[in-house]
Amino acid sequence: MADPKPPFGKRQRRNLPKPQVRVEAAAAPAQKRSVLLGPVGIGAAALLGIGAITATNGFGLGGTRPDCTASQVATSVAQCEAIQSGPQCAAAFAGGARAVGLSRRGSSGPWSVETLTAGAGSAYLTALGQPFTPRNTCRSSSSTRSVFWGGGWSSGRSSSGTASSQSQGVSRSGFGSTARSFSSSSRGG
Amino acid sequence: MQRIAIAERPNWQALADEYGFAYAMPGGERYWDERAHYRFTLRQIEDDIEAGTSELVALCGEWAGRAVRDEEYLKRLNIPSTYWDWIAQSWDRHDPSLYGRFDLVYDGKSPPKLLEFNADTPTSLYEASVFQWYWLEDRIKAGVLPQGADQFNSLHDKLIARFSAWPTADLLHMTAFSEELEDRKNVEYMAECAGGAGHQVVLLDIASIGLDRMGRFVDEDNREIKTLFKLYPWEWLIHEEFGAAMPGSPTVWIEPPWKMLLSTKAILPELWKMSPGHPNLLESYYEGDPAASAIGRDHVAKPIFSREGANVEIRRDGVTVVAPEGPYDTLPRIIQALAPDVVFDGMRPVIGSWIIDQDPAGIGIREDAGLVTGNTSCFIPHAIVD
Secondary structure, three states: OOOOOOOOOOOOOOOOOOOOOOOOOOOOOOOOOOOOOOOOHHHHHOOOOOOOOOOOOOOOOOOOOOOOEEEEEEOOHHHHHHHOOOHHHHHHHHOOOOEEEEEEEOOOOOOEEEEEEEOOOOOEEOOOOOEEOOEEOOOOOOOOOOOOEEOHHHHOOOOOOOOOEEEOOEEEOOOOHHHHHOOOOOOOO | OEEEEOOOOOOHHHHHHHHOOOOOOHHHOOOEOOOEEEEEOHHHHHHHHHHHHHHHHHHHHHHHHHHOOOHHHHHHOOOOHHHHHHHHHHHHOOOOOOEEEEEEEOOOOOOOEEEEEEOOOOOOHHHHHHHHHHHHHHHHHOOOOOOOOEOOEOHHHHHHHHHHHOOOOOOEEEEEOOOOHHHHHHHHHHHHHHHHOOOOEEEEEHHHOEEOOOOOEEOOOOOEOOEEEEEOOHHHHOOOOOHHHOOOOOOEEEOOHHHHHOOOOOHHHHHHHHOOOOOOOOOEEEOOOHHHHHHOOOEEEEEOOOOOOOOOEEEEOOEEEEOOOOOOOOOOEEEEEOOOOOOEOOEEEEEEEEEEOOEEEEEEEEEEOOOOOOOOOEEEOEEEOO
């Protein structure tokens, strides 16, 4: 029985099967495809209100890239130092911080570290009481130093166990066994 | 549709490094290859690919609505009955979907044909969404492509917009088997998009997910995982140790559980049975179905779950001509009529037609000289030039 209100495929499909008839003489639409992108492209679309600055992207084409900002929250020294090495992370947490915010402008360069406090819900607040919103408007700054993965790859913690490990009433390693058993295959399609 | 050689940007590898496109040249072999591009007319994109993709979305939605209470189908997918109500509830609640990718064969003239639907864990997203767009901008600036050139690509914007379907008040956890570089990078890109929508993202390895005594999934800091994006297949999750806890946990999953109904090649015979002769479908049956003999001796056999072309067997005149090895050789298979052999300059392109939610949002093309698109097939950028 077909679901009357599907979450997918809401549009009525065409009354098929019939040979698809293409109207070759249809007038060409005035609007090209990437309407959301506009002439300046998706980099600008992702700026989210942050001003454009000449980027040092080395294109050699005389072009410029809009600059970007990135901010992340770390809740441990290890998370913080995975993003920015140096004494700031340890100092912040040694001072009692439960979370720090890391920010930088541009896709390279140092991160600044500030202490955060817990706000309503899962929000974090700066020392000035302003919400600290993690975001990344860089197209991809996914260098190994800017992203922290809990467990597995980057943390140095083992995720290779096949039996659940348990501490403080929490079991782990209950997912991932199939991937591990597939030595060289990809999970994506 | 044409395949046209084009000068590559002299610094594209440096750009790939700069942008974190770390799998552009795995092992020194090109995955991203911009020495050529595919060129479409706007009519081809809109009338054939975009419209065809919308049509396939509608077909899949219709099938999912039937499949959700089709016990024979659920058993065929090897989904234990303990998950059936959970999947049905997910469908009935309209749990939002983020994305998917239809793989199509298209010659520029005839309606595109569906090879498969990557409904759950599609990859090659970053290169389609971002790196390909930068390529277009650069080639236009360099005068290599005309000023009016365009691209079927609003992926980035639509992804950010779609992430607003989930509440931003709580942390958004995102997971994958993070030792796999491509998976990790795809999730990192998704995290950027989620961040653009105001989400506070926590990345964690799939094995780091914890399960507490109250049946809640938690992260490494024992914070409850309220919403979880996973680049990890449903058909694996449900058979792993923690799988049994999923229906009872309050975690919201991206993709939602009902996507299990579509993230399988078993949809191919079902769609064909539902709409035989549909111009965007290839004739398909389950292996062993006597009706499969209608396809004849030229066909392809595909495990109902497989990735990157693994264990796909192509037979011509009844003789196996290609059969890449892989880990899916024990799974039930479907039989599909061979797609038209579309060849440009000796290469066979497969068009990955992306949907965000249920809207066509762009394409990424992978090509191979061989008959099966596998994990070494190159990604080739495209442009729309009228």
